[in-house]
Amino acid sequence: MSRVSIVIPCLRQDDLVEIAVRSCLRQSHLHEIIIVVSDVSQGFLTELSGLVSEFPLLRLTSMDAHVGMGSARNFGAEQATGDYICFLNSHDELLSDFLATTVPLLDLHPEFSSIKVGIQVLDIYGEPVILPGDPRYTALLSTFSGNLILRRTAFVRMGGFSEDPRFSGELAGEEAAFSSAVEQYLAPVGFLPEAFYRHNDRPGSRLQNFLKSTKVVGNNVFEFRSIVPEQAADGILGQAIDNYLKLVKVRLLVSEGEGQG
Template sequence: MMDIAVIIPCYNHAQTLERAVRSALQQSHVTQIVIVDDLSSDGSAACARGLCAADPRVQLDVLERNSGPGTARNRGVALANASHILFLDADDELVGDFAGLSARLFEQNPSLIVVKCEVEFFDPIKGYILPAYDPRHTSAILSSSCGMVMERSRFLHMGGFPQGAEFRGPMGGEDVAFMQAVMAHFQPIARVEQVGYRVWSRPGSHLDKFLALTRLNAAGSFEYVPDKARQIEADRVAVAVKHYLDNVALRLSSTLTNAQ
């Protein structure tokens, strides 16, 4: 049976971590849940220890210093022992049995490398937001590593998420860079129509910032609200993304050459 490790980076999400872990425990084929605490200050690690005590599939690793979600995810994958990995943010949750559905797809099609599910976006005050007809919906899904199952070996070959300081600014960017690399090198990617992941929006979250910085336009697409300071930051991150993508391509090329 195919096994899946769920990787949960956590930074100050003590109030939502249990919900995330419970949703992962309800998935079939999940044999391991790795929580990586990014040196939280709100009791997240204590919450995680309680969850570890309640189920042997759950384990905790605490980083020595606050390092960002990319480093936390990379550490989680390094500790995982399953053949496949699934990323889950500590303030979100899995829906249905996305892990089990993904496992069946992988077993039916051995050439598959990545499976991505449909995502729903929920605001505790506004209710469901960012519907499928909003052009930002697809962009939000494809630019996030969450709601995705992939082979652990492929993740390791590409070198994981970028960890540079450039990706720790207000714009983030490590998810966007990672997903660009995945889509460039790891086709085919299967898209599952069923909702398998729920993003919870909150003030200051990546989704909240994304919606605040974008607007729909007359062409039926979306655009970023003009902002000089944001554009300077975006240009800086774009340079880091290109450097990361070049490194991934080089690593994968070297891996292929060695395999031959």
């Protein structure tokens, strides 16, 4: 039975997007794959169109140039029609039985808004970048949205990802804000430690910078070697996250009031 819509934002040419798509096609319960493109070359667009013609479950849609990842994810989600929704980065993959495992659990437990799963992080040589047991791995789980399967109705009620331009800089942050909102306002959230999601990391990535700027100082403890002003609690990212969390809270309260009216 097809149940899940998968949204893949692709805001620049990505040679791994076909791998991402094929990892979705191997999943059961798949309803549709929606690729959102923006500001890509005509050649790359032609390649994606070839994939669309090959796989009926695949849809390609475009946005204006220079949109953010939050806007692209929301745009794709607006077109989704599945019971559940996932957001896959264009250079990442869904592993093994991600949907076959999580969809029946969500069906069995309607009290859960969503389920998060473990992450496998590999470098360009296929070697692990970070492993469970490293305290920074736990922090990493809270900054990803691709390892989350969510009821689409819950996503609609919370209003989706932030489109705040403060998240469009080098440090980003909209995924971490979204994950934090889900954990705070859409609890309970299920968790499966098995790695059903693979993040294919690249040199110079935000994760690489995060690992370089932190160090493990004890069991389950790490600290920052240095913090740029934007990352401080009262910096622009902290302010953007706080504003987004407040907005989601209001949206959910309004949605709850409308449901009772």
